[in-house]
Amino acid sequence: MKIKYLCALLLAALIYSCDDSTTGIGTDLIPGGDKIPANTDSYEFTTKSLLADSVYARTSTAYLGRYTDEQFGEFTADFIAQFTCMDNFKFEEELTKVIGVNISLQYGSFFGDSLNAMRLQVDTLDKVIPEKELSTFYTSVDPKDYYNEKGKPIAVKAYSAVGPSTSKDETTTTSSGVKQRTIIQTIKLPNSLGNHIFNKYKENKEYFKTPESFIKNVLKGVYIRCTHGDGTILYIDGLSLNLNFEALIESSSGKRDSLVYKSYFFGATKEVIQANHFSNGNRLEELAQDPDHTYLKSPAGIFTEATFPIAEIYNEHKRDTLNGVNVSFTRYNEKESKYKMGIPQYVLMVRKKDMFSFFEENKIIDNKTSFLSSYSSSNNTYTFTNIAPLITYCIEERKKGITAAGGDPEKEEDGKEWDAKNPDWNRVVIIPVKAVSNSNNEIVEISNSLGMESAMLKGGTNPENKLKMQIFYTTF
Numbered sequence: 001m002k003i004k005y006l007c008a009l010l011l012a013a014l015i016y017s018c019d020d021s022t023t024g025i026g027t028d029l030i031p032g033g034d035k036i037p038a039n040t041d042s043y044e045f046t047t048k049s050l051l052a053d054s055v056y057a058r059t060s061t062a063y064l065g066r067y068t069d070e071q072f073g074e075f076t077a078d079f080i081a082q083f084t085c086m087d088n089f090k091f092e093e094e095l096t097k098v099i100g101v102n103i104s105l106q107y108g109s110f111f112g113d114s115l116n117a118m119r120l121q122v123d124t125l126d127k128v129i130p131e132k133e134l135s136t137f138y139t140s141v142d143p144k145d146y147y148n149e150k151g152k153p154i155a156v157k158a159y160s161a162v163g164p165s166t167s168k169d170e171t172t173t174t175s176s177g178v179k180q181r182t183i184i185q186t187i188k189l190p191n192s193l194g195n196h197i198f199n200k201y202k203e204n205k206e207y208f209k210t211p212e213s214f215i216k217n218v219l220k221g222v223y224i225r226c227t228h229g230d231g232t233i234l235y236i237d238g239l240s241l242n243l244n245f246e247a248l249i250e251s252s253s254g255k256r257d258s259l260v261y262k263s264y265f266f267g268a269t270k271e272v273i274q275a276n277h278f279s280n281g282n283r284l285e286e287l288a289q290d291p292d293h294t295y296l297k298s299p300a301g302i303f304t305e306a307t308f309p310i311a312e313i314y315n316e317h318k319r320d321t322l323n324g325v326n327v328s329f330t331r332y333n334e335k336e337s338k339y340k341m342g343i344p345q346y347v348l349m350v351r352k353k354d355m356f357s358f359f360e361e362n363k364i365i366d367n368k369t370s371f372l373s374s375y376s377s378s379n380n381t382y383t384f385t386n387i388a389p390l391i392t393y394c395i396e397e398r399k400k401g402i403t404a405a406g407g408d409p410e411k412e413e414d415g416k417e418w419d420a421k422n423p424d425w426n427r428v429v430i431i432p433v434k435a436v437s438n439s440n441n442e443i444v445e446i447s448n449s450l451g452m453e454s455a456m457l458k459g460g461t462n463p464e465n466k467l468k469m470q471i472f473y474t475t476f
């Protein structure tokens with residue numbers, strides 16, 4: 001049950017030095033110094049796995065392939081993408097005919113077997129991808145909405161992550177000494193697509209004036225998916241449509257009789273849409289029911305949900321000042337496998353009610369309703385050192401909500417009635433994320449992790465597996 005004891009001045013000083021953001025429980029009283037003894041309590045809380053069949057992923061990286069994991073089952077990744085032309089794009093007048101068309105997939109990393117035999121397919125889209133719809137950027141986007149499933153693909157290619165199917169595989173070193181690998185997978189397309197694009201240009205050059213006009217009138221985009229093979233996921237960070245022409249230019253004789261070759265590139269840039277579609281097998285549903293553990297799995301797999309005993313904390317400490325709240329999630333070491341998934345290096349704690357809007361609105365942690373923790377390899381945990389502001393925020397929200405509903409926050413029955421109507425008010429979700437820092441080591445961007453990562457955590461719905469949070473408070 002609860003453990004309550006009085007700490008020495010040294011412990012109080014240690015707590016305050018870790019985080020000086022103290023906050024009230026029932027009052028707004030803030031201690032004026034660090035010489036007041038601190039008390040501690042511990043509270044149990046429950047966790048469970050939460051299926052995440054889709055995540056918001058507005059990214060310039062495309063994911064392609066299929067991989068079946070022993071623990072998490074089958075995962076597939078495919079994508080739809082648009083190409084853009086530069087403003088006021090122009091083909092040169094000397095062009096005579098199309099001699100080659102291809103799509104270039106550029107990547108520096110992948111997950112799985114480098115030589116595994118895979119096959120991909122390319123289809124053209126017959127509908128414009130809606131730019132303003134948020135659903136477009138969720139990984140549950142359905143490519144069938146934008147292409148003719150019964151139509152003939154424009155390309156099919158057998159490939160592996162590295163090897164004979166690639167046109168380039170080299171490692172370069174930057175000026176700062178960082179080694180970068182570049183692998184290019186070239187997909188040959190029919191010349192008829194190049195003729196279509198060139199004929200559209202001759203028909204109306206206004207079609208090439210802006211990226212929007214090009215997409216609407218010339219090429220709506222492509223859908224690229226894996227149709228065969230299992231064992232590799234490509235992380236594609238560069239995508240372009242390439243057209244090669246013959247051209248006649250003026251020779252030294254003054255006649256247009258000199259044959260040369262011209263190339264034009266249409267890139268899949270941040271200015272146009274690239275949307276990933278992820279799919280998981282039924283194995284995740286089984287894992288989500290595991291009563292003895294919870295899981296983290298990305299991309300778009302499983303999160304961990306925690307229900308905090310906030311009402312209990314308030315009832316027992318409404319006259320105290322909350323100085324800190326610490327909570328940790330411990331990871332189990334998993335069995336070795338040939339292609340072991342990475343461990344999530346950052347996890348986000350966010351209120352369940354905000355788990356979608358946080359990413360849609362491109363938010364940064366505020367250390368009030370959202371917090372960030374990095375993985376500690378020394379103790380195998382994700383630790384949140386002070387979520388006291390979250391506890392206080394939720395308490396105040398609950399009190400205001402009960403009052404607005406005509407109830408009394410101090411009456412247990414009114415509290416229970418409000419809780420029943422607002423079941424997520426005291427719940428948070430732990431989500432694997434990618435965190436980007438600036439030169440000052442300040443977090444400037446947080447997005448859903450889309451890499452192949454996983455962790456099995458202590459907890460679960462089994463009452464014997466409850467976790468504990470520790471609170472630090474002062475009484476006056």
